[in-house]
Structures are given as structure tokens and as C-alpha cells.
Amino acid sequence: MGEGVARFWREIPQRYNFIGNKCGSCKRIFFPPRESCPYCRRKSMGKMKDIKLNGKGEIVTYTIIHVSSEDFEEQVPYPIAIIKLDEGPQITAQIVDCNIDDVKIGMKVESTFRKIRQDGSTGAIYYGYKFKKVIEQ
Amino acid sequence: MRDVAVIGVGLTKFGELWDKSFRQLIAEAGAKAILDSGIEGKEIDAMYVGSMSSGRFVGQEHVGALVADASGFSNTHIPSTRIESACASGGLAVRQGYLSIASGMNDIVVVGGMEKMNDVVGASATETLATAADQEWEAFFGATFPGLYAMIATKHMHDYGTTKEQLAQVAVKNHANGALNPYAQYQREITIEQAMNATTVAYPLGLLDCSPVTDGAASIILCAADKAKEYIDKPVKIIGSGQASDSLALHARRDICTLDSTVYASRMAYKQANLTPKDIDFAEVHDCFTIAEICAIEDLGFVKKGEGGKAIENKITTLNGSLPVNTSGGLKAKGHPVGATGVAQVVEVTLQLRGEAEKRQVKDAKIGLAHNVGGSGASCAVHILEAM
Ligand SMILES: [Zn+2]
Numbered sequence: 001m002g003e004g005v006a007r008f009w010r011e012i013p014q015r016y017n018f019i020g021n022k023c024g025s026c027k028r029i030f031f032p033p034r035e036s037c038p039y040c041r042r043k044s045m046g047k048m049k050d051i052k053l054n055g056k057g058e059i060v061t062y063t064i065i066h067v068s069s070e071d072f073e074e075q076v077p078y079p080i081a082i083i084k085l086d087e088g089p090q091i092t093a094q095i096v097d098c099n100i101d102d103v104k105i106g107m108k109v110e111s112t113f114r115k116i117r118q119d120g121s122t123g124a125i126y127y128g129y130k131f132k133k134v135i136e137q
Numbered sequence: 138m139r140d141v142a143v144i145g146v147g148l149t150k151f152g153e154l155w156d157k158s159f160r161q162l163i164a165e166a167g168a169k170a171i172l173d174s175g176i177e178g179k180e181i182d183a184m185y186v187g188s189m190s191s192g193r194f195v196g197q198e199h200v201g202a203l204v205a206d207a208s209g210f211s212n213t214h215i216p217s218t219r220i221e222s223a224c225a226s227g228g229l230a231v232r233q234g235y236l237s238i239a240s241g242m243n244d245i246v247v248v249g250g251m252e253k254m255n256d257v258v259g260a261s262a263t264e265t266l267a268t269a270a271d272q273e274w275e276a277f278f279g280a281t282f283p284g285l286y287a288m289i290a291t292k293h294m295h296d297y298g299t300t301k302e303q304l305a306q307v308a309v310k311n312h313a314n315g316a317l318n319p320y321a322q323y324q325r326e327i328t329i330e331q332a333m334n335a336t337t338v339a340y341p342l343g344l345l346d347c348s349p350v351t352d353g354a355a356s357i358i359l360c361a362a363d364k365a366k367e368y369i370d371k372p373v374k375i376i377g378s379g380q381a382s383d384s385l386a387l388h389a390r391r392d393i394c395t396l397d398s399t400v401y402a403s404r405m406a407y408k409q410a411n412l413t414p415k416d417i418d419f420a421e422v423h424d425c426f427t428i429a430e431i432c433a434i435e436d437l438g439f440v441k442k443g444e445g446g447k448a449i450e451n452k453i454t455t456l457n458g459s460l461p462v463n464t465s466g467g468l469k470a471k472g473h474p475v476g477a478t479g480v481a482q483v484v485e486v487t488l489q490l491r492g493e494a495e496k497r498q499v500k501d502a503k504i505g506l507a508h509n510v511g512g513s514g515a516s517c518a519v520h521i522l523e524a525m
Contacts, residue, residue: 011273032274061295061393063287064340065279069264072279077337080280082288082388090388092275105295116278128278 008126015128018053018111020089029053031089055111055129057085062095062103071117079103083131097132108134140362141238142372142525145174146484151353151472152322159195159253160207166354166477167208167249174358175368181210181358182243184217185234187226187250188476193265195253204249223269224425226250227355227479228380228509228518234359235378235520244361250480251354262350266475269512271386283347283426285387285513287339290428292393294341297443299431301341305332306449307427308345311463314456315470317496322351322472346427351472355481365525371491376504377412377521379405387513394443396514399436403508406519407438412504414438417521419460419489419499421482423510424467430454433508434462437519456497464489464497479509479518490524 020031024047025040037044062081079095109131116128147169192198205217220230227250234248315321335343365372381401424430431445440448454462465471465485486505488494507520
């Protein structure tokens, strides 16, 4: 289905630079950023401050996608995980640069900026974050 | 609040119905329900219809009016409202119909649900189902709808020791029930080996852990309970109705293995019915994937969190078990025409409570529960019904 590119570039600050926000009242951090804090509501309005996240976290759960949507067909099989970021929020992302069998719950991961997919009809390339295993020094 | 009863039910065959159109399906289910109810037709005050994505599946929106028209009610000009809540569209339509009578606004309403999923080709049906997920923060990154439930399964296996074999046992049980249901898409049994060795869709879920793509429609007639016996000898009363919401994205939930929307919707329904989970004799639950049935029996309070897999293994939920679950075959074997599913669950519970479920009849069925989930758990409707 055809989508305008505005739908994509609108989310660029978050998807490219991991910009979330922080509630000025309870200090909770959100990603993607929220208009107001679901815990403080009125008290948080006008007090949500942008904050850059460090892009590091841990795998909460995962799957290996064998049957994908058309946009991702050339990438199967690929791991998708829910990641708990160091700052607290949880997100969904692909895990790359490792054997599929290495992906485990509890694995420490860090973000890496990648091509997510290419639109077959318009040729537009969409970028964003994926995650890779943190190599212990 | 007035009491509300189900006085009529109707179903089409579920499956790949190449010779039936979207509007034929809902008209057929509606006509069967009216015939079953004993009403003439002109008594109907309003219609509520559940459809997830007629726009993408058959290129048709505005289906509230379409359904009234296709069923022959455009000339009575009754209000007809379409309800959308992904795979819970049908359950929410039941609740809207229920509320409209309970409030005193209407006396008799038709609730319908339908989906025509096989008119699109290739991957389009699964891509449309994926629109129930968060498009910007799940699907954009390559998560599929089975992939979301697969992540619930991975975590459930990790945290509670649930096994792939227990997942397979859900599919085997539901196919065994489906084999007894003449309306089911799959009226055949499968073996545990077939279920465990099926092609992987999203690890750890294989093809036989997933509900199929289905065409079908379901309809019920609701009536103010004090008038129900004017129309039918065996009305079934809705004694509890609950609905709840949660974050659209799975990753934003309090606990990946718990569908809080199920917990809250069922609490609401139990409280209204003044019952506890122990009082339920049988249930139709939302098994869009095998892991979903395991989570459902936990989140509805039938077993403790983490013990769903064991309950399946111990055959508690089989047709002859202490709590039969998905006697219809469930979404897995009966089929899952998404908008129809929540209504079809109430049809099965009603047939059981009327003692008309034939080969799959549950003995001494007095109180039944229907549980319908939208997406990976962002919405849920629960209804509890009792024979009058
Ligand atoms: Zn706050």
C-alpha cells in the first residue's frame, strides 16, 4: 500500500537519534516521546523534556521471523526482540551481526544505525535502529 | 440497567468461501439468527456489526449501512453501527448491543460480525492483520503479528518452563473439537507430531500454532430479558460484560506474558455477574495462536500465571475435562474471520447453554464465558452467559 514519505521523516529524530523524553514531575523516561506522562497527567503537561537515550539495553524476549511481510522478505529468517533500554523504556527491534542461535533472553545489546527496508514501489529507503550484541572488553 | 438475553443465533460455514461475497455472508448469518429467534423482523431497533478491515480485505467501508441494506433493513431506516477493534471487533459489537438494551434505549437489536479474508491474494491478508499491531514502533522494524505472539511464547517458555509440546497440545485439542463442529473450517484431527513439526512461522510458533485465514459471519439477536420468553423457550442471559484496553505495542506492557486487557475485562464481567473464575463451566477463549490460549486461561483466572501449559497437558480443558475450553474448535480449527470471531464465540456459548451443541455438548453446562482479544492484547471483551 502506498504511503507518503512524510509519515517516515516525521519520526526521524526518534528513530535516528534515540530522542525520548522525561517527565519533569516523576522523572520517568519515555521512548518514543509522549505528549504528557501517563502517571502524572496534568502535572506533567508542559514539563516533558527531550532526552537522548544511550541506545543500550537487554533482550527481554525474542522470535525468529521466518514468514515476513513483503517488505522484509529478502531478510528472512531474522531475529526480532523486545529490548529493555538502560533508561527504562522497552522497544521492538531487529537483532543483527550475530548467529540466530546466539540470540538469548538477557543478552546485552547496543543500537546500530541501519537500513530497515526499501520500498519496492517508490524505491525509498527507510533507515532506523537495529541492535547488536555488546562485545565484553 | 436492564437484563439482556440472547434469543437467536446464526452462523455461516467458516472457511474459504469462494462462492460467497462479503454481503451475502452477513445477510445469511443475520437471516439465520432472526429465524432462530422467533422475531418477525420489524421489532428490530438497531444493528451493531463488527468488522476489522473490510476496507483492506474487500475494498468496502461504510459497512454499518451496507449490512442493514444487505439484510433488508434499509427501508426501516434503523440505526446500524460498525465497530472496529481489530480481532476483538465482534466482541465489542456484542457489548455495544448489550449496553444499548441494558440502558433502556433499545429492546431488540441484531449484533453481527464478519470478515471476508480470502478475496485478497498472497501475503495481503497477513499484512492486513498486522495493522492491528503498532505500525510505527513494531511493524516498521519487521515485527509480524505471529512474531508478537511468538515473543510472548519465548518469554512464557523461559519464565515458566512451558514447552513446545504443550503449545502443540492446544492445537491438537482444538482440532479434535473442530472435527465435531459442522461449521468449522477444519473438521479433522491432527497429531502432536504434525503440530510440532509444522513449518516455522515465527520461532517458536509453527504453522499449526496459528489460526487460519477465514471467510465467515456470525449473528445474534439480543432482547430485553423480561421480553425474551415471548420469542423463544430457551433464552440465554448475559450476566456479565467487560471490556478493557492496553498499550497498542506489546513491548510497552507491564508484563509480556500477561494480557492485562483480559485481566481487567474479565474482572469487570465477574464482578457484574457476582461470580469467580471457579463458577465458569466452560469457555470460548481467543486462541489466535496456541500460546494465546495458554495465556487466556491464566489471565481469566482459571489457573495461576505460568500454569497454563500444565493445565493443557493435564487435559483439564478438553471436552471431557473439568473446564472445557474452545468446544467449537476455537479460532484454530473453527477458523478466525476476525470481525466475526467475538460474535461466533457467543453463538457457541449460547448453543452449549441451550443443550444444542450436539456431538460437542458439555455436560451440565450452566454458565459459559466468551473471551475475545484485539491485536496482541490492546483490547479485550469478555461476556459471561447463563441459561434462563
Ligand atoms: Zn510523570
